[in-house]
Amino acid sequence: MRILPGTSSTELGLNIASNLKIPLLELEFKYFVSGESYLRINGSVENQEIIVIQNTSPPQEKNLMELLLIASTLNELGAIRVHCLVPYLCYARSDKRRLTGEVTSHQITLDLIHKSGIDSLITANVHNPEIFLNTNKELKKYNIDCTQLLITKLEQSKGKDWFIVGPDKGRYNEVRNIAQNLSKPFATLDKYRDPHTHKVSVQDTGFDCRDKDVVIVDDEILSGGTVFAAIEILKQKKPSSITYFCVHALSMEEVFDKMKQVGVTDIISTNTIPRTDIEQLDITQLLSESIWENFL
Amino acid sequence: MRILPGTSSTELGLNIASNLKIPLLELEFKYFVSGESYLRINGSVENQEIIVIQNTSPPQEKNLMELLLIASTLNELGAIRVHCLVPYLCYARSDKRRLTGEVTSHQITLDLIHKSGIDSLITANVHNPEIFLNTNKELKKYNIDCTQLLITKLEQSKGKDWFIVGPDKGRYNEVRNIAQNLSKPFATLDKYRDPHTHKVSVQDTGFDCRDKDVVIVDDEILSGGTVFAAIEILKQKKPSSITYFCVHALSMEEVFDKMKQVGVTDIISTNTIPRTDIEQLDITQLLSESIWENFL
CATH class of the missing domain: 3.40.50.2020 (Rossmann fold)
Known part of the structure; x- marks a missing residue:
C-alpha cells in the first residue's frame, strides 16, 4: 500500500x-x-x-x-x-x-x-x-x-447558546444530527429553485431563535444567493449572533466580505477547499x- | 443525422x-x-x-x-x-x-x-x-x-520562389509532400530533445536556400524554442524571405511578435485554434x- x-x-x-x-x-x-x-x-x-x-x-x-x-x-x-x-x-x-x-x-x-x-x-x-x-x-x-468537525468545534465553545439552522429542507437530517449531538434546538428554512430560471427563493418556517447563537449549516457555498436570503429572515428573529458554516468554501472572497457586512459574526469551513481568508477546520x-x- | x-x-x-x-x-x-x-x-x-x-x-x-x-x-x-x-x-x-x-x-x-x-x-x-x-x-x-490549405495558398502566390523547410526530421514526409505538390525543393533540420531536461537543440543539415522564399512548416507552436533555433540557422543561409506556417497556433502572442522581430516576414496558421493576431487559413x-x- x-x-x-x-x-x-x-x-x-x-x-x-x-x-x-x-x-x-x-x-x-x-x-x-x-x-x-x-x-x-x-x-x-x-x-x-x-x-x-x-x-x-x-x-x-x-x-x-x-x-x-x-x-x-x-x-x-x-x-x-x-x-x-x-x-x-x-x-x-x-x-x-x-x-x-x-x-x-x-x-x-x-x-x-x-x-x-x-x-x-x-x-x-x-x-x-x-x-x-x-x-x-x-x-x-x-x-x-465533515460536520463532525463542526460538532466538536461547537462543543468546545463556551457561553454560547447554539441554535442550528439549515438553509433548506435538503439539509434536514444533517442539521438534526448536529443539533441532537449538541442537545440543541434546530430548524430549517424552505428553499425553492425554479427549474427554468434556476432562481432561488427562501421562505420562513416560523421558528423562534431570539437571543440564540444561530449556526447556519451549509454543504457548499457559491454565490451565496440562498444564504443571504436566509440571513435576512434570521436577522428579523433577533438572534444573539449568526455563525455561518459550510463544508466546501467554493465562493469568491467577496461573498464572505458581504456576509460580514450583513451581520454574520463568524464564518467557518473545512479545508476540503483550502483557503486562508476564513477559519478552517482541518x-x-x-x-x-x-x-x-x-x-x- | x-x-x-x-x-x-x-x-x-x-x-x-x-x-x-x-x-x-x-x-x-x-x-x-x-x-x-x-x-x-x-x-x-x-x-x-x-x-x-x-x-x-x-x-x-x-x-x-x-x-x-x-x-x-x-x-x-x-x-x-x-x-x-x-x-x-x-x-x-x-x-x-x-x-x-x-x-x-x-x-x-x-x-x-x-x-x-x-x-x-x-x-x-x-x-x-x-x-x-x-x-x-x-x-x-x-x-x-490541413497543410493542403497551405499548398493552395502557396500555389496562388506570385513571384515567390518557395523552399520548404521542416524544423525537424519528424516533419520529413509532410514537408516532402508539400514540396512535391509545388514542384519546389525542400529540406529538414535536425532536432534533438533531451528526455530528462526536455531541452531542445537544432542542427543544420547543410542545404542551400540562398535567395529562396523559405517556408518553415510546423504542426503546432508553443514556446517556439525549436523554431527560433531553426530561424537562426536559416538566416545564415541568406534567403529572400522567411514565412512561418503552423497548423495549431497555440502559442502566446509574444512568440509571434518576437518571430517578426528576428526577421520572419509572414506568419500563417489554420484556424484550428482561432485567433485574430495572425493570418489564418479557414x-x-x-x-x-x-x-x-x-x-x-
Whole structure:
C-alpha cells in the first residue's frame, strides 16, 4: 500500500501518509506552455495497492483530468488496486435530469473515475449522498460527513447558546444530527429553485431563535444567493449572533466580505477547499481515519 | 443525422452544418459560479446519428470534459451513434513513455473519448499520426492534413520562389509532400530533445536556400524554442524571405511578435485554434468534406 499525493493535494497527501505511516509515491509534474500537464509517477507500483489523493476543487476539470491520467497510468504500470480520496467531488451538483436533455454530470463523473481504473472513492459531504451511493455500484464509494468537525468545534465553545439552522429542507437530517449531538434546538428554512430560471427563493418556517447563537449549516457555498436570503429572515428573529458554516468554501472572497457586512459574526469551513481568508477546520485526521477504516 | 456545435466550436459547427445542409441540434450552456458547466441538449436525439463539433483547444481540460459530458448524455438519451470532430486534439504530444512512470496522455485521452460513447473521431494534424491511428482500434479515427490549405495558398502566390523547410526530421514526409505538390525543393533540420531536461537543440543539415522564399512548416507552436533555433540557422543561409506556417497556433502572442522581430516576414496558421493576431487559413471546407466522406 502506498499513497500518491496528486497535483492538487500535495500537502494533504503528505500529511495523511505521515499520519497513517504509509510510504509515499512521488509524482513529478509540470505544465507545458500550452497548459497541458506533464506527469510522471516515480517509484514502483507493480502489484501494489495505491491510494491517490487528489482534490477536484477549482480548476475542476484540470484536477479531474489529472486524477484520470494518474489512475489510468497506475493501472498500465501494474498496480493491483487504485483507490482515491477526493475531498471535494466536482460536478456533483447536477445529479438529476430536471429538464429534458440536461446533462447529469454527477453520474458521468463517477463513470469517468471508475472507467479510468479506480476501484474505490472516498469523498466528503457530497451534494446528494443518496444519488451518489446509488450511482455506478461497481465503484465502491464512501461519503464522509465533515460536520463532525463542526460538532466538536461547537462543543468546545463556551457561553454560547447554539441554535442550528439549515438553509433548506435538503439539509434536514444533517442539521438534526448536529443539533441532537449538541442537545440543541434546530430548524430549517424552505428553499425553492425554479427549474427554468434556476432562481432561488427562501421562505420562513416560523421558528423562534431570539437571543440564540444561530449556526447556519451549509454543504457548499457559491454565490451565496440562498444564504443571504436566509440571513435576512434570521436577522428579523433577533438572534444573539449568526455563525455561518459550510463544508466546501467554493465562493469568491467577496461573498464572505458581504456576509460580514450583513451581520454574520463568524464564518467557518473545512479545508476540503483550502483557503486562508476564513477559519478552517482541518480534515486530515478525519480523512485519515476513513482511509484506515475502508482501505486498510 | 444532426450536427451539435459544442461550447468551444459554436461558429465552426454552424458553418459546417450550413455547408453540409445537416440540421442542427442546439446546446444550451452556462457556467455555475464554481466554474462548473451546466449543459442541456435541446431537441430529439433518439435513434439519431449525431456529430458533435467540439474543439479541445485551451482551456483543454474544460473543453474535453464538456465533450465527454455531451457524448455520454447523447448516449443516455438514445442516440444510435455519436461522432465527433475535434480540430485540435489536446494531450496528443505525450504519446510515448520515454521515462519509466511517465503518463502517456494521448492514449488515455483517446480511451476517455471512446469510453464516453463516441464511435468515431476526426481531428486535424495530430502530433504523431502513426501512434494516433494505432491506439484504441475500436474508436474509428481520421487525421486530416490541413497543410493542403497551405499548398493552395502557396500555389496562388506570385513571384515567390518557395523552399520548404521542416524544423525537424519528424516533419520529413509532410514537408516532402508539400514540396512535391509545388514542384519546389525542400529540406529538414535536425532536432534533438533531451528526455530528462526536455531541452531542445537544432542542427543544420547543410542545404542551400540562398535567395529562396523559405517556408518553415510546423504542426503546432508553443514556446517556439525549436523554431527560433531553426530561424537562426536559416538566416545564415541568406534567403529572400522567411514565412512561418503552423497548423495549431497555440502559442502566446509574444512568440509571434518576437518571430517578426528576428526577421520572419509572414506568419500563417489554420484556424484550428482561432485567433485574430495572425493570418489564418479557414478549415471549414476541408473539415466539412471530411465529414461528408467519412460519416455520410
